[in-house]
Amino acid sequence: MNRRVYILSAILVILSAVLIAARVIYGGFTVKPEYSQNMWRISVVMNLGGKGEKAKLSLTLPRDTERQKIYNEHFENKGMNFCVREKALSGNRIGIWSSALLDGRKSIRYTFSAQLKSVNYVIPTQLEIPKDPEASYPPEFDIWLKPSQFIQSDDPLVAKRLKEIIGTRRKADDVVRGIYDFVREGVKYRSEKGSKDAKETLEKLCADCGGKARLFVALSRAAGIPSRLVGGLILKKGVKSTTHVWAECYLGGIWIPFDVVNKHYGSIPGHYLELYRGDYFLLKHSGIETIQYFFIFARERIPPVDSAWSLYALPLRFQGLINVLLFIPIGALIVCFFRTVIGIPTFGTFTPILLTLAFREISPVVGLVSLSAIVFLGCVLRRILDSLRILMFSRLSIIVTMVVIFIIIMSVSAWRFGQQSVLYISMFPMVIMTWIIERFSISQIEDGTRAAFNALGGTAAVAGAAYFLMELHSLRAYLFAFPELLLVVLALLLLLGRYTGIxxxxxxxxREFSKIKRKSAQ
Amino acid sequence: MISLSPFKEFGLLGINRRNASYILPRNPRRLYPLVDDKLKTKELLGANRLPVPELYFSIAHNFESNYLRELKFLKQFVIKPARGSGGKGILVIIDKNELGWVRIGRELLSASDLEYHISNILAGLYSLGGLPDKVIIEYRVRSHLSLRPVAFQGVPDIRIILYRGIPVMSMLRFPTKESGGKANLHEGAIGVGVDMLKGITLNGVYHDKLIERHPDTRIPISGIQIPFWDLILNEAAKIFDVFKLGYMGIDFVVDQALGPLILELNARPGLNIQLANGAGLLPRLNAVDALGSSVENMSFSRRVELAREITKCA
Structure with missing residues (x-):
């Protein structure tokens, strides 16, 4: 018997390994050699503090370009509504999180992998700047030629400075070189809070990367070259919260990058990740009291697995559901372990899992408090109903109905007295909690009050353990990337099913056996 | 698999091993309904001339209202659910007067009290999983005089573990004040190990703790001779010829007039019996397995002989 179980488990583990290997090898884009040096796993973590009102947060998401490939994108939206919009003009991808009523703290996490490469561009030496730029480029280039709020390319000061830099030169190569040298040498670099606009940078001759890039773009536009800001991240192993801004000019039919701060002329290194184009903001938000964000950069070791047969291919709103589904077998494994190896009693297999899901919606602390409150209420009601001699099915239904009434009264009165933020608890955990009362009552009838409390405590403890395991980010990310790991879970469950130890x-x-042992030894 | 137990030398059987190595392979699921439903157990045992408390009548539906009329003629009886567990829902009536029935503990019950209790049983209040149930109304057992002094209240019973037809371990269970007249260990009854050769009691266990005296009556619990011990072993071994469950628990009571009667069978008997006996089950179960597969086809008297040999060695 055991032998067959071991063999079956081994087969499942091997099968899972084979499927994972196949997915790694054939799963997504194959890794091109020029990218292999620059594969990154990047997490954007945003800790929000709500103020109990409608909240919205948008973040620019990276997109595929000629030199960067984004894959294995994984969103953890913590119950907030989420959608992705593509801007028509700039081509920026904006992720938008929103909540009808954001309260308490939420930690949103967006994780993705990026393959990047460094590129060196050559500006054609004979390229001349057209006399009438607006007529010689298609109309969609207008936004990259005309002045904007912070890039005042029509300012007389800018025109005067441009005249001093380039004189009468019309060759694109010379003009860009002149502007580049001026902004690099002539403007001092100083990191500061809130970047200056182009005009102020020119007046003070001192700015950070944002101010310098804006001045570079303003001068280029004034010279008749379509140019724009590019925002992104400089990747370096570790955690940081700073972003970087550089510039791009449209020369000879392509966009060529220039970074005056880190001295990259017509080239871009392999650790630059582009997030947005144009004078845009990385993050925009409303209705949020506090926001704190940071980036985690690590080397990526898994090649892309986001093929058409992966979970990444599903629409975003289903991905959240899949995350919940994937957790159920893991939760079952934990329950199984606690029951067969440790021997903690629970209300069946699924109650602890459901309770964990409830903990995820509302925090474990709030979950435990409402669980105890509801079980207490259920017990009191049961006492009353016992004295009325109500039959079992009606009694259980009455308890469930009373709990629902109790929740409704609580919600309405909390709303009436302006405590809406305290009681924003979604219905889903409440349904789970009321269901636990039924299990509790049945257990109380069948096995006695003490056993029922033991099982309740066990259920809460196992749910807590499962919650903390579920909060492990890497576990979730790996499970999402490789759902084949569920076969390993199956193998472990099979082995647990043949665990005959104590x-x-x-x-x-x-424990009293030890007394007998001592007696017999004497 | 891996054993972490510091009690390994005792051959302590744990729940996992009991389920995986004994109950799952030895107890076919299709036989469970026969032991889970006490009415079916009783009928089958009775049909095979094994002694059971006499069934007065059973009630399957609420509308069988004639039962109350019949109850009027009874003075002493027990009402219990057919699929109850852990002694729940059992009502013992010891007398009847002009006001109504007297239950154990002298509480007076009216006809409507009985009716309510019966409809609760029918609704499944005491049955496993809350399924609709049947009501058994049967002969009230009174404990044999030799066990009565030790018992606080209720009727002590004798649990015998039958493995492949061979009685391997036994325990005498006394109700206590705490257990409310029930002989269930996790409700506070005490379990006393029994010497399989002579039927004389050994250690006691009360709430997982070893004891030497009954907690209520303060009477020493060791050295009590169980009456009709040989008869009990023989009847237990015979049960295997009717119920082919390889691993089961059999509960006997010894009535003062009728002698040993079989109360119920259990397909998942508990493990506290080991603590009461100060010995693990594994050595005895292994000894039975060492006898080979022919054990199950032997006559009951041969199996009882084997039981004595095994427990002598173990």
Whole structure:
């Protein structure tokens, strides 16, 4: 019997390994050699503090370009509504999180992998700047030629400075070189809070990367070259919260990058990640009291697995559901372990899992408090109903109905007295909690009050353990990338199913055996 | 698999091993309904001339209102659910007067009290999983005089573990004040190990703790001779010829007039019996397995002989 189980488990583990290997090898884009040096796994973590009102947050998401490939994108939206919009003109991808009523703290996490490469561009030496730029480029280039709020390319000061830099030169190469040298040498670099606009940078001759890039773009536009800002991240292993801004000019039919701060003329290094184009903001938000964000950069070791047969191919709103589904077997594994190896009693297999899901919606602390409150209420009601001699099915239904009434009264009165933020608890956990009362009542009838409380405590403890395991980010990310890991879970469950050793709690139950042992030794 | 138990030398059987190595392979699921439903158990045992408390009548539906009329003629009886567990829902009536029935503990019950109790049983209040249930109304057992002094209240019963037809371990269970007249260990009854050769009691266990005296009556619990011990072992071994469950628990009571009667069978008997006996089950179960597969086809008297040999060695 055991042998067959071992063999079956081994087959499942091997099968899972084979499927994962196949997915790694054939799963997504194959890694091109020029990218192999620059594969990154990047997490954007945003900690929000709500103020109990409608909240919205948007973040520019990276997109595929000629030199960067984004894959294995994984969103953890913590119950907020989420959608992705593409801007028509700039081509920026904006991720928008919103909530009808954001309260308390939420930690949103967006994780993705990026393959990047460094590129060196050559500006054609004979390229001349057209006399009438607006007529010689298609109309969609207008936004990259005309002045904007912070890039005042029509300012007389800018025109005067441009005249001093380039004189009468018309060759694109010379003009860009002149502007580049001026902004690099002539403007001092100083990191500051809130970047200056182009005009102020020119007046003070001192700015950070944003001010310098704006001045570079303003001068280029004034010279008749379509140019724009590019925002992104300079990747370096570790955690940081700073972003970087550089510039791009449209020369000879392509966009060529220039970074005056880090001295990249017509080239871009392999650790630059582009997030947005144009004079845009990385993050925009409303209705949020506090926001704190940071980036985590790590080397990526898994090649892309986001093929058409992966979970990444699903629409975003289903991905959230899949995350919940994937957790159920993991939760079942934990429940199984706690029951067969440790010997903690629970209300069946699914109640602890459901409770974990409830903990995820509302925090474990709020979850435990409402669980105890509701179980207490259920017990009191049961006492009353016992004295009325109500039959079992009606009694359980009455308890469930009363709990729902109780929740409604609580919600309405909390709303009436302006405590809406305290009681924003979604219905889903409440349904789970009311269901636990039924299990509790049945257990109380069948096994007694003490056993029912033991099982309730066990359920809460196992749910707590499962919650903390579920909060492990890497576990979730790997499970999402490789759902084949569920076969390993199956193998472990099979092995647990043949575990015939003693349960840890049985050692306590049979502790008096040690007395007998001593007696017989004497 | 891996054993972490510091009690390994005792051959302590844990729940996992009991389920995986004994209950799952030895107890076919299709036989469970026969032991889970006490009415079916009783009928089958009775049909095979094994002694059971006499069934007065059973009630399957609420509308069988004639039962109350019949109850009027009874003075002493027990009402219990057919699929109850852990002694729940059992009502013992010891007398009847002009006001109504007297239950154990002298509480007076009216006809409507009984009716309510019966409809609760029918609705499944005491049955496993809350399924609709049947009501058994049967002969009230009174404990044999030799066990009565020790018992606080209720009727002590004798649990025998039958493995492949061979009685391997036994325990005498006394109700206590805490257990409310029930002989269930996790409700506070005490379990006393029994010497399989002579039927004389050994250690006691009360709430996982070893004891030497009954907690209520303060009477020493060791050295009590169980009456009709040989008869009990023989009847237990015979049960295997009717119920082919390889691993089961059999509960006997010894009535003062009728002798040993079989109360119920259990397809998942508990493990505290080991603590009461100060010995693990594994050595005895292994000894039975060492006898080979022919054990199950032997006559009951041969199996009882084997039981004595095994427990002598173990």
């Amino acid at each position: 349960r840890l709690t049985e050692l306590w139950r049979f």
